[in-house]
Amino acid sequence: MRVIGFNGSPRKDGNTTTLIGYVLREIEKKGIETELVQLSAKAIHGCIACYKCFDNKDQRCAVKNDAANEYIEKMTTAQGIVLGSPSYFQDVTAEMKALIDRAGFVGLANGRMYKNKVGASVSCLRRSGGLHTVETMNHFFLSNELIIAGRAMSVARDKGEVEKDEEGIQAAQTLGQKIAWLTKKLYS
Numbered sequence: 204m205r206v207i208g209f210n211g212s213p214r215k216d217g218n219t220t221t222l223i224g225y226v227l228r229e230i231e232k233k234g235i236e237t238e239l240v241q242l243s244a245k246a247i248h249g250c251i252a253c254y255k256c257f258d259n260k261d262q263r264c265a266v267k268n269d270a271a272n273e274y275i276e277k278m279t280t281a282q283g284i285v286l287g288s289p290s291y292f293q294d295v296t297a298e299m300k301a302l303i304d305r306a307g308f309v310g311l312a313n314g315r316m317y318k319n320k321v322g323a324s325v326s327c328l329r330r331s332g333g334l335h336t337v338e339t340m341n342h343f344f345l346s347n348e349l350i351i352a353g354r355a356m357s358v359a360r361d362k363g364e365v366e367k368d369e370e371g372i373q374a375a376q377t378l379g380q381k382i383a384w385l386t387k388k389l390y391s
Contacts, residue, residue: 206283211299218327218365229379242298245270250304256312271305286340287325290332310347322349329360
C-alpha cells in the first residue's frame with residue numbers, strides 16, 4: 204500500500220511541506236509506504252481543454268511537455284492521495300490547480316480511474332481562504348469518486364510558523380491516522 208502526497212506550494216520545504224509531513228509520518232507508522240512530491244520541482248501547466256484524453260482513454264494527458272503524466276501515474280499506482288496547498292488569494296496555488304485540472308480530466312475520461320482511493324486535503328493559511336482551498340481540492344476527490352478521509356489546516360505564513368500551531372499539527376497527525384486506518388480497511 205502506498206499514499207502519495209502532493210505539495211502545491213511554490214516554496215519548497217515550507218509550511219505546507221511541514222504540515223503534509225506530519226500527515227505522512229503517521230501513515231508510515233502504520234506500515235504504509237508514503238511519497239512526497241513537490242510540485243515546485245518540475246513544471247506543470249494548466250489544462251488546455253483539448254479533450255484528447257476523452258478520445259485516447261489511455262490514462263494519460265495528451266500534452267506531454269511537462270510533469271503532469273508523471274504525477275498522474277503516481278496517483279494511479281497509489282491507494283491514497285493527499286493534496287496540500289497554501290491559500291493564495293483565497294484558493295489553491297496555480298501549481299495545485301494545474302494538477303487538479305489535468306489529473307481530474309484524465310481521471311474522468313478514463314471512467315473515474317481514481318475511484319475508491321482515499322483522499323485528503325491539507326492547507327496552510329494566514330488569515331482566511333483555508334476552507335475554500337480545501338474545498339477546491341476536495342472537489343477533485345468528489346468528482347472522481349475518491350473517499351475523503353478529512354482535512355487539516357494550519358495558520359502559518361512565514362517559514363516555520365506551522366510548528367507553533369499545536370492544533371494544526373494535531374489535526375494533521377489525526378488525519379494521517381485516519382488515512383492509514385481507512386486505507387488498510389479498503390485495501391488489506
